[in-house]
Amino acid sequence: MGTALEQLVATLGDAVRTDPVTCENYRFDWSRDPTAGIPIAVVRPSNAAEVQAAIRWAAEHRVPVVPRGAGSGLSGGSSAVAGGIVVSLERMCSIEIDVAARVAVVEPGAFNADVKAAAAEHGLWYPPDPSSYEICSIGGNIATNAGGLCCVKYGVTTDYVLGLDVVLPDGTLITLGGKRIKDVAGLSLLKLFVGSGGTLGIITRAILRLIPAQGPRSTLVAYFPTVQAAADTVLTIGGTLRASMMELMDQTAINAVEDYRSMGLDRSAGAMLIAQSDAPGAACAAEIEVMEAACTTGGAKEVFITSDPEEGELFVAARRVAFPAIEARGSILLEDVGAPVPQLPQLLSGIAALAERYAVEIPVVAHAGDGNTHPIIVFDRGDPEARERAYLAFNEIMHLAIQLGGTITGEHGVGRAKKAALPDQLGPEVMALSQKIKNALDPLGILNPGAIL
Numbered sequence: 001m002g003t004a005l006e007q008l009v010a011t012l013g014d015a016v017r018t019d020p021v022t023c024e025n026y027r028f029d030w031s032r033d034p035t036a037g038i039p040i041a042v043v044r045p046s047n048a049a050e051v052q053a054a055i056r057w058a059a060e061h062r063v064p065v066v067p068r069g070a071g072s073g074l075s076g077g078s079s080a081v082a083g084g085i086v087v088s089l090e091r092m093c094s095i096e097i098d099v100a101a102r103v104a105v106v107e108p109g110a111f112n113a114d115v116k117a118a119a120a121e122h123g124l125w126y127p128p129d130p131s132s133y134e135i136c137s138i139g140g141n142i143a144t145n146a147g148g149l150c151c152v153k154y155g156v157t158t159d160y161v162l163g164l165d166v167v168l169p170d171g172t173l174i175t176l177g178g179k180r181i182k183d184v185a186g187l188s189l190l191k192l193f194v195g196s197g198g199t200l201g202i203i204t205r206a207i208l209r210l211i212p213a214q215g216p217r218s219t220l221v222a223y224f225p226t227v228q229a230a231a232d233t234v235l236t237i238g239g240t241l242r243a244s245m246m247e248l249m250d251q252t253a254i255n256a257v258e259d260y261r262s263m264g265l266d267r268s269a270g271a272m273l274i275a276q277s278d279a280p281g282a283a284c285a286a287e288i289e290v291m292e293a294a295c296t297t298g299g300a301k302e303v304f305i306t307s308d309p310e311e312g313e314l315f316v317a318a319r320r321v322a323f324p325a326i327e328a329r330g331s332i333l334l335e336d337v338g339a340p341v342p343q344l345p346q347l348l349s350g351i352a353a354l355a356e357r358y359a360v361e362i363p364v365v366a367h368a369g370d371g372n373t374h375p376i377i378v379f380d381r382g383d384p385e386a387r388e389r390a391y392l393a394f395n396e397i398m399h400l401a402i403q404l405g406g407t408i409t410g411e412h413g414v415g416r417a418k419k420a421a422l423p424d425q426l427g428p429e430v431m432a433l434s435q436k437i438k439n440a441l442d443p444l445g446i447l448n449p450g451a452i453l
């Protein structure tokens with residue numbers, strides 16, 4: 001491998017790093033997947049041609065390649081592979097706004113927050129908003145089909161991807177889609193790469209749809225005695241109107257946030273709903289009124305409403321900080337299961353029952369309006385018995401979601417963490433078809449091996 005690596009360095013110069021510190025720094029994503037190996041090199045290309053050169057070298061020498069955005073992934077999708085290289089897109093981060101076409105032309109390493117900010121300068125908006133929007137890249141968002149808080153009204157990443165440049169596992173650079181809003185020419189290959197978790201190609205440029213800037217929002221915060229009462233209220237509201245946000249935190253999550261950063265949340269509440277309306281003009285207050293009535297009828301013990309954006313943002317920030325807050329309590333296994341919205345109450349009660357059965361703490365935060373929940377299993381990694389119970393609960397929660405007609409992952413992706421449960425959701429025929437597609441594009445199996453399939 002020594003000579004082959006020298007060849008890579010000769011081709012790409014200082015874009016290639018092979019020192020142990022750098023290799024260790026690019027080993028894990030946020031999930032700290034314990035199966036992550038140590039890469040032999042980290043390649044940080046500056047353009048698509050350099051990505052092609054790296055891939056061609058890897059194909060020639062049969063070296064695994066793990067594409068990496070900002071490493072904020074929660075499913076081990078960008079965990080490094082022992083003996084492989086990591087291709088980090090961090091240097092490719094240009095953003096260009098085409099105001100007339102209402103699109104952003106973006107390199108994959110650009111952060112979601114920077115795309116939003118660039119669009120905002122022109123009165124435009126890129127809606128997909130994972131809670132991690134300040135620390136994740138557009139390439140990673142597209143490869144995981146990331147969701148977020150406003151998706152309940154505005155859809156997920158795929159709804160905004162109009163075009164992609166992708167380097168295939170043989171080094172070919174293809175362009176799919178463009179600045180066109182409508183385009184049904186040929187097979188829908190563009191969408192094949194959205195959510196493909198870096199297993200089919202490396203995204204080197206994206207054309208993203210922008211919409212007019214979001215109007216002023218009003219925020220409603222309601223405290224409920226139980227999670228069930230909150231979940232039932234989510235269904236009532238969802239049957240009446242489309243809130244622009246509908247997030248839920250259970251009591252353990254509320255308390256974890258309060259322990260981490262005191263925000264004045266009601267520690268005694270069984271659950272908290274944070275909802276927003278961005279409807280124009282008087283419709284905004286009308287929607288909030290309807291939501292307030294639903295909360296009161298649904299048994300809320302306190303409802304708080306504000307049209308002050310800063311005050312509203314404080315509650316949203318409490319929701320955003322939930323992952324790090326819960327992580328501060330111990331080792332975690334972060335779930336991302338979803339169910340059809342009418343099954344949300346059953347999913348939440350099933351999770352509570354599993355927490356009891358396996359005697360583990362499972363705080364829940366949820367993008368409740370679209371049935372996507374994040375039960376977070378907290379355990380002591382130093383205690384093998386507790387660790388085993390945590391993993392049993394992790395698997396059971398996925399099976400619970402499947403039984404309810406749901407999914408093992410609503411937005412974080414399968415990566416390596418959820419790979420074992422995928423066949424149970426998809427079934428043998430869909431697994432076989434997925435494998436055929438993978439083999440057709442990547443016959444050498446060099447691109448992100450071990451992820452998803």
Ligand SMILES: Cc1cc2nc3c(=O)[nH]c(=O)nc-3n(C[C@H](O)[C@H](O)[C@H](O)COP(=O)(O)OP(=O)(O)OC[C@H]3O[C@@H](n4cnc5c(N)ncnc54)[C@H](O)[C@@H]3O)c2cc1C
Pocket residue numbers: 029030066067068069070071072073074076077078089108129130131132135136137138139140141142143144145146147148149197198199201202203204323324411412415448451
């Ligand atoms: C605190 C916190 C909150 C979060 N909240 C949310 C949330 O609300 N919604 C949500 O969806 N996610 C959330 N996430 C998860 C994570 O931020 C998203 O999955 C994000 O899309 C990952 O982007 P990244 O740039 O960090 O990608 P990485 O973690 O680097 O990679 C993710 C996957 O994408 C692939 N990939 C990356 N770049 C490319 C590329 N250019 N071409 C091909 N494949 C590529 C990688 O191989 C890997 O499989 C959260 C994470 C944290 C830490």
